[in-house]
Amino acid sequence: MRCERCEREATIHEVIIHQGKTRERHLCESCAREAGLSSDPHMPISKLLSSFMLGPTAGPQSPGKPRPHQPAKSVVRCAGCGTTYAAFKETGLLGCPACYEAFSERLSPLIERAHEGGCHHVGKFPRRALRDCRSLNDRDRLEVLLGSIRERQERLESLRKALAKAVRDEDYERAAALRDELGRMTDLMEGAETE
Amino acid sequence: MTEPDPKPKSHGAGDLPEPKQPPALSSGFERGVEWLRGAGDASDVVLSSRVRIARNLAGFPFMTTAERADRAQVLELCKRRLMNLALGEGRRMLWVDLHTATPDERDALVERQLISRNHAKGKLSTGAGGQDEPRGVAVILPEERISAMINEEDHLRLQSIRSGLALDECLADVDWLDDEIEKGLDFAFHPRFGYLTACPTNVGTGLRLSVMMHLPGLKMTGELEKASRAAHDMGLAIRGFHGEGSEANGEFYQVSNQTTLGKSDAMLLRELNDEIVPRLVGYERHARGRLLGDRRETTHDTVARALGTLRHARLLRAAEAMELLGLVRLGVVCGLLPEVNLDTVHGLLLAIQPAHLQRITGRVLTPAERRSARADLCRARLGLR
Numbered sequence: 001m002r003c004e005r006c007e008r009e010a011t012i013h014e015v016i017i018h019q020g021k022t023r024e025r026h027l028c029e030s031c032a033r034e035a036g037l038s039s040d041p042h043m044p045i046s047k048l049l050s051s052f053m054l055g056p057t058a059g060p061q062s063p064g065k066p067r068p069h070q071p072a073k074s075v076v077r078c079a080g081c082g083t084t085y086a087a088f089k090e091t092g093l094l095g096c097p098a099c100y101e102a103f104s105e106r107l108s109p110l111i112e113r114a115h116e117g118g119c120h121h122v123g124k125f126p127r128r129a130l131r132d133c134r135s136l137n138d139r140d141r142l143e144v145l146l147g148s149i150r151e152r153q154e155r156l157e158s159l160r161k162a163l164a165k166a167v168r169d170e171d172y173e174r175a176a177a178l179r180d181e182l183g184r185m186t187d188l189m190e191g192a193e194t195e
Numbered sequence: 196m197t198e199p200d201p202k203p204k205s206h207g208a209g210d211l212p213e214p215k216q217p218p219a220l221s222s223g224f225e226r227g228v229e230w231l232r233g234a235g236d237a238s239d240v241v242l243s244s245r246v247r248i249a250r251n252l253a254g255f256p257f258m259t260t261a262e263r264a265d266r267a268q269v270l271e272l273c274k275r276r277l278m279n280l281a282l283g284e285g286r287r288m289l290w291v292d293l294h295t296a297t298p299d300e301r302d303a304l305v306e307r308q309l310i311s312r313n314h315a316k317g318k319l320s321t322g323a324g325g326q327d328e329p330r331g332v333a334v335i336l337p338e339e340r341i342s343a344m345i346n347e348e349d350h351l352r353l354q355s356i357r358s359g360l361a362l363d364e365c366l367a368d369v370d371w372l373d374d375e376i377e378k379g380l381d382f383a384f385h386p387r388f389g390y391l392t393a394c395p396t397n398v399g400t401g402l403r404l405s406v407m408m409h410l411p412g413l414k415m416t417g418e419l420e421k422a423s424r425a426a427h428d429m430g431l432a433i434r435g436f437h438g439e440g441s442e443a444n445g446e447f448y449q450v451s452n453q454t455t456l457g458k459s460d461a462m463l464l465r466e467l468n469d470e471i472v473p474r475l476v477g478y479e480r481h482a483r484g485r486l487l488g489d490r491r492e493t494t495h496d497t498v499a500r501a502l503g504t505l506r507h508a509r510l511l512r513a514a515e516a517m518e519l520l521g522l523v524r525l526g527v528v529c530g531l532l533p534e535v536n537l538d539t540v541h542g543l544l545l546a547i548q549p550a551h552l553q554r555i556t557g558r559v560l561t562p563a564e565r566r567s568a569r570a571d572l573c574r575a576r577l578g579l580r
């Protein structure tokens with residue numbers, strides 16, 4: 001196979017799946033280098049954290065140097081487990097389920113980045129817990145699982161937008177998957193309201 | 196409270212005296228595993244498929260901050276739930292308390308891919324913890340396909356592992372186990388973030404789909420770098436035979452998804468099972484086609500020499516044996532070594548690992564003795580009759 005930019009043999013074959021769209025590129029070594037083809041392996045969370053926290057210009061930390069001490073403006077502690085955000089930065093691990101709420105402001109952009117823009121859970125919900133809430137008509141617990149009515153509507157709206165975009169892009173496989181997901185989520189969310 | 200085995204297997208000669216507890220691992224673990232059966236879709240390239248989901252119990256801190264009492268309670272709750280599942284005819288649940296298991300038993304479980312290395316050590320990725328941390332693993336027998344790790348990085352890590360490209364079936368397995376456990380326990384769940392996990396990279400579905408691929412064709416044609424670069428750009432991670440942090444030996448690679456939030460289980464499955472893996476399989480088959488075309492004689496020579504070494508070597512390191520077995524496997528699936536049985540090769544991939552080698556020979560071996568025993572085993576199983 002020929003390089004798509006010049007006449008040399010293509011030795012780098014790249015497949016990019018971005019937002020469900022598949023694109024292939026076939027390049028020779030030199031054109032690939034010019035194109036800045038990423039050869040970065042998957043970033044572990046700790047690296048992601050430090051590059052995100054320090055900003056892209058700070059560069060990698062040299063291991064010998066002590067890490068620059070940044071005085072905390074205000075130390076936020078998770079009420080559930082006492083973990084600080086600094087402790088999370090150190091280990092990449094949270095202390096308890098409540099940490100997600102306690103640090104949600106700083107955590108959300110990080111999570112979005114780690115999941116290629118994903119910020120809302122789609123997919124499975126705890127089945128038995130949902131059934132229980134419905135049969136007991138426990139609205140408070142249902143909100144804990146599904147979010148407020150406004151949040152549920154927002155989520156359906158964002159799925160509808162993603163679906164419309166997939167259709168516009170003529171990515172029919174992704175559109176079909178999103179349509180299934182939207183149907184399922186609508187049942188889930190609205191089943192919650194009617195009961 | 197390990198479920199009583201209705202008909203305990205008889206022990207081979209030279210076994211240790213009968214332990215008081217029913218033997219957790221002493222029987223059966225010498226035989227092969229289902230995921231190395233060499234069957235299923237695309238099994239010329241895909242060795243096995245694995246699906247893992249992470250769950251945490253609501254009302255308990257994550258392992259990072261949990262006190263010993265919390266951990267013991269989580270372990271007890273999960274164990275009780277797991278040991279009371281209805282498994283169907285002919286199945287039983289094996290339970291292993293890892294904090295009291297021997298290092299050899301833990302290693303065997305790692306080699307069979309039933310627990311992670313960190314779980315064997317009782318350590319978190321941060322290095323915290325140690326061997327006596329209360330933790331366990333439950334395995335559904337006899338298939339040994341579905342298992343649950345308790346108190347790894349998350350309270351529960353449920354997994355299913357099968358031969359060939361079978362991510363959809365693996366997903367159905369863990370989905371079933373997830374529902375069964377959830378019938379009796381509440382999971383930590385957030386309307387926006389989904390299933391909550393200790394590490395934010397697992398949050399959402401908590402789902403990790405992976406396939407173990409054999410890519411010697413891409414390696415030999417010099418295209419592996421490109422394929423793995425492509426895989427990274429597809430948002431996948433590629434690792435060696437035994438997962439995180441291990442070198443790839445014998446050109447076995449584990450490919451898995453990296454994002455878990457914003458895509459449903461079904462969407463993640465479709466991407467990997469229907470798009471990405473078939474594409475990588477296609478690349479590998481294409482490369483093998485080239486090796487069998489104008490480079491047939493060289494290829495035949497390479498795989499035949501590998502077989503020759505395995506048939507005659509007196510000392511073999513694990514990495515070298517893996518490398519040679521990988522080449523022999525290539526020869527067998529390409530029809531260049533008709534005299535070798537694929538099952539034999541797959542059996543050896545597991546049998547040459549240190550803990551299994553000790554189980555097969557029935558004694559504790561020093562590293563030097565292992566090299567010798569490993570070569571003996573390869574000669575015996577692959578030797579000219």
Ligand SMILES: [Zn+2]
Pocket residue numbers: 003004005006007008027028029030031032
């Ligand atoms: Zn070019």
Ligand SMILES: [Zn+2]
Pocket residue numbers: 078079080081082083094095096097098099100102
């Ligand atoms: Zn917390």
